[in-house]
Every structure is written in structure tokens, then in C-alpha cells.
Amino acid sequence: MSHLLTTEDLxxxxxxKFTELASFFExxxxxxxxxxxxxxxxxxxxxxxxxxxRTKISFELAAKRLGANVxxxxxxxxxxxxxxxLKDTILTLNQYHPDTWIIRAPRSGTCHLLTQWxxxxxxxxxxxxxxxxxxxxxxxxxxxxxxxxxxxxKIVLLGDILHxxxxxxxxxxxxxxxAKITLCGPYTLLPKSAAEWEVHVEPVLEKAVAGADAxxxxxLQKERMTSALIPSQQEFHRxxxxxxxKHHDLCPQAWILHPGPVNWGVELGFDMxxxxxSLILEQVRRGLYMRMAVLARVLGKDPLV
Amino acid sequence: MSHLLTTEDLxxxxxxKFTELASFFExxxxxxxxxxxxxxxxxxxxxxxxxxxRTKISFELAAKRLGANVxxxxxxxxxxxxxxxLKDTILTLNQYHPDTWIIRAPRSGTCHLLTQWxxxxxxxxxxxxxxxxxxxxxxxxxxxxxxxxxxxxKIVLLGDILHxxxxxxxxxxxxxxxAKITLCGPYTLLPKSAAEWEVHVEPVLEKAVAGADAxxxxxLQKERMTSALIPSQQEFHRxxxxxxxKHHDLCPQAWILHPGPVNWGVELGFDMxxxxxSLILEQVRRGLYMRMAVLARVLGKDPLV
Amino acid sequence: MSHLLTTEDLxxxxxxKFTELASFFExxxxxxxxxxxxxxxxxxxxxxxxxxxRTKISFELAAKRLGANVxxxxxxxxxxxxxxxLKDTILTLNQYHPDTWIIRAPRSGTCHLLTQWxxxxxxxxxxxxxxxxxxxxxxxxxxxxxxxxxxxxKIVLLGDILHxxxxxxxxxxxxxxxAKITLCGPYTLLPKSAAEWEVHVEPVLEKAVAGADAxxxxxLQKERMTSALIPSQQEFHRxxxxxxxKHHDLCPQAWILHPGPVNWGVELGFDMxxxxxSLILEQVRRGLYMRMAVLARVLGKDPLV
Numbered sequence: 001m002s003h004l005l006t007t008e009d010l011x012x013x014x015x016x017k018f019t020e021l022a023s024f025f026e027x028x029x030x031x032x033x034x035x036x037x038x039x040x041x042x043x044x045x046x047x048x049x050x051x052x053x054r055t056k057i058s059f060e061l062a063a064k065r066l067g068a069n070v071x072x073x074x075x076x077x078x079x080x081x082x083x084x085x086l087k088d089t090i091l092t093l094n095q096y097h098p099d100t101w102i103i104r105a106p107r108s109g110t111c112h113l114l115t116q117w118x119x120x121x122x123x124x125x126x127x128x129x130x131x132x133x134x135x136x137x138x139x140x141x142x143x144x145x146x147x148x149x150x151x152x153x154k155i156v157l158l159g160d161i162l163h164x165x166x167x168x169x170x171x172x173x174x175x176x177x178x179a180k181i182t183l184c185g186p187y188t189l190l191p192k193s194a195a196e197w198e199v200h201v202e203p204v205l206e207k208a209v210a211g212a213d214a215x216x217x218x219x220l221q222k223e224r225m226t227s228a229l230i231p232s233q234q235e236f237h238r239x240x241x242x243x244x245x246k247h248h249d250l251c252p253q254a255w256i257l258h259p260g261p262v263n264w265g266v267e268l269g270f271d272m273x274x275x276x277x278s279l280i281l282e283q284v285r286r287g288l289y290m291r292m293a294v295l296a297r298v299l300g301k302d303p304l305v
Numbered sequence: 306m307s308h309l310l311t312t313e314d315l316x317x318x319x320x321x322k323f324t325e326l327a328s329f330f331e332x333x334x335x336x337x338x339x340x341x342x343x344x345x346x347x348x349x350x351x352x353x354x355x356x357x358x359r360t361k362i363s364f365e366l367a368a369k370r371l372g373a374n375v376x377x378x379x380x381x382x383x384x385x386x387x388x389x390x391l392k393d394t395i396l397t398l399n400q401y402h403p404d405t406w407i408i409r410a411p412r413s414g415t416c417h418l419l420t421q422w423x424x425x426x427x428x429x430x431x432x433x434x435x436x437x438x439x440x441x442x443x444x445x446x447x448x449x450x451x452x453x454x455x456x457x458x459k460i461v462l463l464g465d466i467l468h469x470x471x472x473x474x475x476x477x478x479x480x481x482x483x484a485k486i487t488l489c490g491p492y493t494l495l496p497k498s499a500a501e502w503e504v505h506v507e508p509v510l511e512k513a514v515a516g517a518d519a520x521x522x523x524x525l526q527k528e529r530m531t532s533a534l535i536p537s538q539q540e541f542h543r544x545x546x547x548x549x550x551k552h553h554d555l556c557p558q559a560w561i562l563h564p565g566p567v568n569w570g571v572e573l574g575f576d577m578x579x580x581x582x583s584l585i586l587e588q589v590r591r592g593l594y595m596r597m598a599v600l601a602r603v604l605g606k607d608p609l610v
Numbered sequence: 611m612s613h614l615l616t617t618e619d620l621x622x623x624x625x626x627k628f629t630e631l632a633s634f635f636e637x638x639x640x641x642x643x644x645x646x647x648x649x650x651x652x653x654x655x656x657x658x659x660x661x662x663x664r665t666k667i668s669f670e671l672a673a674k675r676l677g678a679n680v681x682x683x684x685x686x687x688x689x690x691x692x693x694x695x696l697k698d699t700i701l702t703l704n705q706y707h708p709d710t711w712i713i714r715a716p717r718s719g720t721c722h723l724l725t726q727w728x729x730x731x732x733x734x735x736x737x738x739x740x741x742x743x744x745x746x747x748x749x750x751x752x753x754x755x756x757x758x759x760x761x762x763x764k765i766v767l768l769g770d771i772l773h774x775x776x777x778x779x780x781x782x783x784x785x786x787x788x789a790k791i792t793l794c795g796p797y798t799l800l801p802k803s804a805a806e807w808e809v810h811v812e813p814v815l816e817k818a819v820a821g822a823d824a825x826x827x828x829x830l831q832k833e834r835m836t837s838a839l840i841p842s843q844q845e846f847h848r849x850x851x852x853x854x855x856k857h858h859d860l861c862p863q864a865w866i867l868h869p870g871p872v873n874w875g876v877e878l879g880f881d882m883x884x885x886x887x888s889l890i891l892e893q894v895r896r897g898l899y900m901r902m903a904v905l906a907r908v909l910g911k912d913p914l915v
Contacts, residue, residue: 043675057378057401061401064376092664092891095891095898096671260393281397284401285401338651358683362681366706566694590706592705593705
């Protein structure tokens with residue numbers, strides 16, 4: 001096992017190993033004797049080229065629970081544009097022989113680029129619009145705890161798919177697990193390449209979610225909309241926002257997932273807070289255990305092997 | 306023992322247990338074998354909604370001395386106003402099951418609000434103008450190391466009482482310890498509710514401090530003065546600032562305390578730096594041990610029990 | 611052993627002890643059992659009055675590898691100018707009894723000033739234009755791994771010597787090691803006091819580097835050039851920048867060092883990246899082990915003694 005840059009090259013066996021180990025860590029969450037020695041003496045370097053307090057804290061806590069030393073290095077893409085190059089930054093930090101890199105970058109492909117300059121494994125913590133593999137893993141794991149099998153189930157990805165690295169991480173896993181995937185959102189937020197993804201595209205929400213088993217919603221990434229892709233947030237919410245009533249009328253059994261933070265009143269109605277079918281907080285909780293599993297396996301320290 | 310949000314509901318016995326444990330940690334400050342295992346495997350989450358490097362470092366060091374993992378999460382009140390809600394932030398972080406929260410907030414009542422959304426104990430590290438309980442505890446403990454009993458002693462609280470959460474934390478403890486409390490400051494900086502606090506109010510400094518056993522000064526909180534409450538800092542200093550000469554002439558035996566950082570030349574004269582009756586640096590030092598005591602007890606790990 | 615503020619008062623024996631211990635740590639880099647207990651229970655306080663992510667991370671990792679607790683405290687010089695004094699900040703932090711201070715300051719002499727206010731040893735991590743002693747130590751150690759003896763060797767210091775605390779840290783060590791030192795750069799960037807430094811001054815690059823055994827380059831500190839000291843960066847590069855061709859024609863055996871980050875195309879040509887005689891990344895790597903050695907010795911915990 002080396003890098004984790006994308007879910008595309010993970011087999012079903014890989015996925016199962018991650019979920020088994022994540023479950024193990026969940027079951028041993030109060031047993032720090034067992035977990036805190038697993039990465040003792042290891043140095044994990046977090047390099048964040050864009051801000052993300054939530055993802056940072058999830059990975060940092062995962063690493064610390066396993067006993068690793070964590071160093072955090074933040075540098076904005078704008079600083080890299082002006083001064084020191086990304087290559088110099090990587091080559092410099094690489095001299096400290098980090099056992100693993102955790103990298104967050106606003107430009108697609110950054111993580112792959114970095115593999116040229118270090119021999120240590122790289123875990124992507126979000127890479128432009130390309131992939132956010134730990135999020136894809138934890139989302140599918142979360143859903144599997146409520147749908148014993150995803151095979152043949154109707155899974156809807158709803159909203160801004162175009163800019164979503166999370167969607168690009170979920171789809172390969174959902175496909176391997178046998179889901180029937182439907183993408184739904186405004187045409188301007190659906191990628192042209194969707195045809196190659198083995199998915200069904202249905203821009204009308206009422207048709208898309210009818211009878212769905214789960215709906216994966218996405219944050220409307222205001223900062224990534226370089227042009228006017230939707231008339232307004234209110235308009236988006238009216239047509240593609242999921243409300244309690246739409247859920248009740250169209251797909252009352254559907255589990256609801258969202259990578260957070262939610263724009264309440266945009267992707268999801270205010271009346272969806274605390275909804276009994278919402279798995280949003282559970283995703284956060286499972287994220288910790290999945291990231292522990294990823295770090296342990298990437299470092300060759302899976303205690304179940 | 307659960308939250309520590311206010312000193313108002315602490316009994317004299319509670320106070321004694323905190324000071325005994327703080328003294329224990331002070332006496333064992335060089336004995337990391339004894340202390341560093343007390344909170345091993347525990348995760349403490351610092352959530353700071355306003356900046357405070359000093360308080361942050363004091364709590365962080367206290368937690369680390371006890372062997373805990375510390376995660377720090379800063380988010381400004383202004384970000385909360387614009388985007389993600391405080392509730393979402395808390396619910397998200399709560400998924401990591403912190404063993405304790407340490408919370409600093411600019412708006413009074415935030416800590417109480419948060420108790421609705423988490424089952425873990427919350428330690429207030431300053432809550433608007435409401436309370437800063439660890440500061441109240443450490444201040445009284447510091448003074449007790451110089452005045453064997455506070456009973457019947459004249460204690461003056463001098464300056465901006467209106468905006469001071471520190472004063473609101475000290476007064477309930479001083480009252481329980483039997484002090485005779487006098488508030489002194491400009492009328493505009495004395496709270497209207499002072500009548501309910503079992504204190505004497507005396508706006509004239511010369512009368513207030515005459516024969517005092519201790520004077521607790523407060524930082525002139527420029528950022529909290531929403532309207533022009535004093536003519537000028539110079540004017541304030543001339544009338545309510547404590548100088549070496551005033552101290553010498555009016556209350557030479559009085560111990561001087563201040564939560565820091567001091568505005569020298571405002572609350573205290575420049576000639577009060579290094580004054581032999583000043584306990585200001587001792588307050589900082591004892592703050593570390595008191596916060597260790599608070600964390601250990603809140604987490605149910607008091608080694609003296 | 612107490613402070614490390616300057617390389618000027620280090621003897622050759624001191625230097626050897628540092629390099630022996632740094633080599634020991636390099637050889638035991640994968641042996642965390644041996645190293646991670648050396649500073650267990652110690653608290654190291656990093657006080658940075660100017661930004662430096664690279665130096666911060668190098669010291670922080672060094673301290674953590676030795677098992678110490680590290681607290682980082684950043685405050686900008688501009689905040690100190692406006693509000694709380696440097697003295698108050700130091701006296702406050704000193705109450706936590708840090709076992710060692712690591713201090714970075716933009717104004718020459720700050721570290722010496724601080725020795726008045728604390729009894730704990732201070733390690734300078736860069737002090738205005740005065741000294742950056744750990745950089746001087748690691749640079750000489752790095753070179754000695756490629757030149758078995760520096761005695762009688764021609765070492766050129768090239769570029770902005772005037773503003774370089776690194777040069778001021780290297781020169782006393784190089785002199786003690788018996789090097790023949792030549793300073794080279796525009797007259798406006800050569801210090802007037804160079805005459806007292808037992809060095810040769812030669813502003814013409816072609817003459818200075820001819821036959822050199824090593825060239826120490828310096829970053830053109832744009833932020834420190836308070837007046838127009840060079841016509842332009844392009845002009846500087848044309849005359850004093852080291853290119854592959856100049857190196858090949860004038861001193862093909864010369865090792866090349868630079869404290870980083872390099873302004874490629876200014877001090878060094880773009881064609882010098884990945885040059886086989888460059889030791890720039892090795893300097894970064896050895897920096898970690900040298901800083902571990904410095905911290906262990908300053909704290910009286912040299913495992914070789």
C-alpha cells in the first residue's frame with residue numbers, strides 16, 4: 001500500500017479492509033492502550049495549501065490517537081504563486097523524512113505532482129476538484145451501516161456535482177458496490193463527462209429522488225463558481241433543495257448524507273436539521289475512525305493484518 | 306462534578322478541593338512521572354471564539370502537563386455571524402467525543418448554550434462579561450497564600466467592574482470566604498446591579514482603598530467600551546489609577562492583583578512595575594496549577610480523591 | 611552550558627561536541643526508543659517575534675523527537691510596538707518555567723535583552739542581523755561531511771553579507787576551523803566592519819570564486835533593504851549570481867550552500883537546481899539533527915556525556 005490519492009484504483013477488497021479497520025478503531029475508541037502505540041515514533045506532516053479547519057482537526061486527531069507526531073504546515077496557494085515554489089517547499093519538508101504526508105490543495109492534480117518529489121506515502125485530504133478519497137470512503141462506510149447492501153440500491157447525488165471532489169470520490173466506490181447512481185442538479189452544475197461515469201442523469205429533482213434509498217447532497221461551493229451558474233441561491237433551493245416535505249412525499253425511506261458544512265436553506269431546508277434519516281453527524285464521527293484506518297494502513301501498521 | 310461555568314455555584318468545600326489539588330501540582334511541578342499520566346488518553350478540545358494567547362497557552366500547558374491530547378479550534382464570532390452556525394460547529398466537533406471542552410467566547414451565555422449540545426463537561430475560559438471562573442479561583446488562591454485568612458479583610462475591586470467577567474468570578478468566592486468587598490471606579494463603569502452583590506460601593510479611590518488588605522485591579526477593556534464611558538485614559542489614571550505614592554500613603558500593606566495584561570500608566574502607574582506587594586506574576590504562575598486542578602477534577606481524575 | 615546566542619563564544623571543542631551529538635542523532639534517526647526519552651517532561655517555549663515557518667518546524671520537530679512538550683507563542687513586533695511590552699510578555703511566559711526558550715526576533719540584540727528576565731537557557735533562532743547560531747553550526751557541519759578538513763580551504767561568502775545573520779554566525783566558526791574566507795558582493799551589501807572579521811574582501815565574483823572549495827550564498831533579503839542598495843535584481847544576478855557556467859568555468863569543485871529559501875534566478879541561476887555540488891537540501895536535513903543536539907546540550911541532557 002502506498003499513496004491514497006483517489007478511490008478509483010481501490011478494489012472492493014481494499015474498501016473492505018479499510019472499513020474493517022475503521023470498525024475496529026470505533027469499537028476500541030475508549031481503549032487508548034491498544035491504539036496509541038500503533039504509530040508511535042512516526043512523523044506525519046500535514047501540508048495544507050488551502051484552509052480547512054474541519055478536515056485538519058479530523059486527520060490531526062486520528063494521527064494523535066494512533067500516537068504519531070503531527071506537524072502542520074500551512075501555506076496559501078497565493079504565497080506559492082508569488083514566492084517560493086511548491087517544489088522547493090516539498091523538497092525542503094521532505095528532508096525531515098515524514099513517514100506520511102497529508103495534503104490538501106486547491107488545484108487538481110497537486111497530490112500526483114508531489115509524488116515525484118518524495119518517497120513517503122501521500123494521503124490526499126482534498127485535491128482541487130479531483131478527489132477527496134477519505135471522504136468517499138467514510139461516506140460509503142456510513143451508508144453501509146444503515147443499508148446492509150448497496151447492491152441495486154438507488155443512490156442520488158444531488159446538487160453541485162461539477163465542482164465536487166467528494167462526488168468524484170464516492171462514484172467509483174458506489175459503482176463497485178453495485179449501486180444504481182443518479183446525478184441530479186442544474187445542467188450548469190453537472191459535469192459534461194458524466195456520461196463516462198456509469199451513472200444516470202436526471203435534472204428534475206422529483207423524478208431523480210423518487211424511491212431513492214439514499215441521497216448524497218453537496219455543499220454549494222460559492223467560492224468555486226467562477227461564473228453565474230445558477231440564477232440565485234433561493235432559486236436553487238426552490239428547485240433542487242431537499243426539504244422535509246419533498247423527502248416525505250418522494251422518498252421517505254432515503255438516508256441523507258452531506259459532507260458538511262451544510263448551507264441550511266440552500267442544499268437542505270432548515271426543517272431538515274435533526275431529521276431522523278440524516279446521517280450527517282454520523283459521517284463526521286465515522287470520519288475519525290476511517291482516517292485512523294487510512295493512516296495505519298498507509299504506514300503499513302494495520303493491526304488486523 | 307461536571308461543568309465549570311461560574312464560581313457562583315461553588316461551595317467553600319469545592320474551593321478548598323481546587324486549591325488543595327492546585328497546591329499538590331505546584332509541589333510536584335518537577336515530578337512529571339506523577340502528573341503526566343493523570344489525563345493520558347483523554348482528548349481536550351479548546352474552542353476559542355475570541356483571541357486570547359495567554360489563556361490559551363495556560364490551559365494548553367496545563368492539559369499537556371497532565372498527559373492529555375489537546376486540540377485547538379479557533380473560529381471568530383464574525384465567521385459564525387456570516388456562515389456556519391455555532392450549533393453546527395459544536396455538533397460537528399462533538400462527534401469526536403472530546404472528554405472536556407475549554408471554551409472562550411465573547412458573548413455572555415455562550416457556555417451555558419453549549420451545554421445543550423454536548424454531554425462532555427465544559428470549562429469556561431471566559432464567557433462574555435459573565436464569568437471567567439478559573440481566573441477567580443486562581444486569584445483567591447494566590448491571595449490566600451499571603452493572607453492566611455480573608456475573613457473580615459478589606460478587599461477593593463478597582464476600575465472597570467462593569468465589563469469585567471473576572472470581577473464577577475471573584476466576588477462570589479470572596480463573599481464565601483468572608484471578605485468585606487468594596488467596588489471602586491467611575492460611576493459609568495460600575496454595574497447597576499452591584500447592589501445585589503453584597504458589596505460596598507465607593508467611587509472615590511482615596512476612601513475606597515484606605516486601609517485595604519488587597520486591591521484587585523482590572524484591565525481597562527477598551528474594546529468593550531461601546532460608548533464614551535470615561536473622559537480619557539489620562540483622566541482615568543489621574544483619578545482611579547493606583548500609583549506607588551497612593552499605595553504608600555493610603556494602604557501600604559495592600560497586596561496588588563491584576564489579571565493581566567496591565568495597561569501600565571492607566572490602571573497602574575509605571576512606578577508599580579516590580580512593586581514588592583505586587584502578586585501579578587504569581588497569579589500567572591498559579592494559574593497553570595489551578596487549571597491543572599480544574600481539568601483533573603472536571604474529568605474525575607483528582608489524584609487526591 | 612547555558613544560552614546559545616552566538617557562535618562567537620564557541621570553542622572548537624564546543625563545536626565538536628555539537629557535531630558529534632548531531633551525528634549520533636542522525637545515526638539513530640529511526641530509533642525513537644533511544645531519542646524520544648531524552649527530553650521527556652521538559653517544556654520548550656518557542657517565542658517567535660517574526661514569522662518563519664521553516665525554522666519553526668525544524669526546531670519543533672527536533673524538540674518533539676526528543677520527547678519534549680513544545681509550546682509556540684507568536685507575537686508580531688508591531689503588536690509589541692503598540693501594546694503589551696516585550697518585557698511583560700517574557701515575564702508572563704517565564705512564570706510557566708520553560709526549560710528552554712527558542713527565540714526568533716527581527717531586532718538585533720533581543721535575545722541578549724531577554725536573558726535579563728529569565729533564568730532558563732535561551733536558544734537563538736535568528737536575532738535581527740546579529741546571529742543565527744544553529745544555522746552557522748549546521749552549515750559548517752554539513753560542509754565538513756564533504757571536505758574532511760576546512761583548514762586552509764578557500765570558502766567564499768557570496769551576496770548580501772550586510773544583512774545576513776547567517777554570515778555572522780558562519781564566520782567565527784569558519785575562522786576557528788582555519789578556513790581562508792573571502793567575502794564577495796556589491797560594496798553596498800558588504801559590511802563596513804568586515805575589516806575586523808579576519809576575512810578577505812573581493813567584490814568581483816570571477817576573482818572571488820576562482821578555485822574556491824565552497825561557496826556560501828545568501829538570500830537577497832528584499833524586506834531588509836531599506837534603501838536602494840542594488841540597481842535591480844536582474845543586475846545583481848548578472849554580476850553576482852552564481853550560474854552553472856560560472857561554477858563550471860571558475861570553481862567546478864566548489865560545494866554550494868544556501869540557508870534557503872533560494873530566490874532562483876537571483877542568488878543562484880535556475881540551472882543550479884539539482885546541481886550535483888549543491889548541499890542545500892542536505893543543510894535542511896542536517897538542521898534537524900543539529901537542533902536536536904543543541905536542545906539536548908543546552909538542557910544538560912547530552913546522551914554522549
